[in-house]
Amino acid sequence: GQQVMQIPQYQHVQEGEDFTTYCNSSTTLSNIQWYKQRPGGHPVFLIQLVKSGEVKKQKRLTFQFGEAKKNSSLHITATQTTDVGTYFCAAARGSTLGRLYFGRGTQLTVWP
Amino acid sequence: EAEVAQSPRYKITEKSQAVAFWCDPISGHATLYWYRQILGQGPELLVQFQDESVVDDSQLPKDRFSAERLKGVDSTLKIQPAELGDSAMYLCASSFLVQGDGAFFGQGTRLTVV
Numbered sequence: 001g002q003q004v005m006q007i008p009q010y011q012h013v014q015e016g017e018d019f020t021t022y023c024n025s026s027t028t029l030s031n032i033q034w035y036k037q038r039p040g041g042h043p044v045f046l047i048q049l050v051k052s053g054e055v056k057k058q059k060r061l062t063f064q065f066g067e068a069k070k071n072s073s074l075h076i077t078a079t080q081t082t083d084v085g086t087y088f089c090a091a092a093r094g095s096t097l098g099r100l101y102f103g104r105g106t107q108l109t110v111w112p
Numbered sequence: 113e114a115e116v117a118q119s120p121r122y123k124i125t126e127k128s129q130a131v132a133f134w135c136d137p138i139s140g141h142a143t144l145y146w147y148r149q150i151l152g153q154g155p156e157l158l159v160q161f162q163d164e165s166v167v168d169d170s171q172l173p174k175d176r177f178s179a180e181r182l183k184g185v186d187s188t189l190k191i192q193p194a195e196l197g198d199s200a201m202y203l204c205a206s207s208f209l210v211q212g213d214g215a216f217f218g219q220g221t222r223l224t225v226v
Contacts, residue, residue, distance in 0.1 A: 033215075044217070046214075090215075100145065104153055105154050107152075
């Protein structure tokens, strides 16, 4: 089953508003990855976080990994219509051969 | 730009028939994943290979599903017999390192069982 819980499941925002999705696990994670899937497309890798408390930025996107390595967030500043899609976190835990489990995703809709 | 190749893109099959999907990962990627994705849900891991070895197939319904990667390069996922509930997108992904690199996904095979 799912190893990571992702909330919210859906988010509708007006263009220019901010957006945040959260990913939570009951166990410590080795790393966490974030993916974006456009409608009708396949998941596309965005970033990986490995270190406790790590923060990474990609233009308007900010990714954080919790201090306990059990949660993560993706924040988009000033959303644009091109941000539409479903954002997934995916986590591996345990050994270097750990499985890559995906959350259910947050579906983002941006109204112009 | 290197891509993960999957075929076919679409497959319609009758229940109880056999169906097979093919995946050619990015050259040099040792790790290969097969995922199943139902509309509105996240990808569900079916099987993970490291080179030609199965690392994890705990989520693979082994009574009807099988997967192989004989030479550690391309891979085949088979379903026999197909059931109505198998209708989904089947995604293949590959990554360079065992753990620590992002997975690159193919376009997927959309399976419809009628």
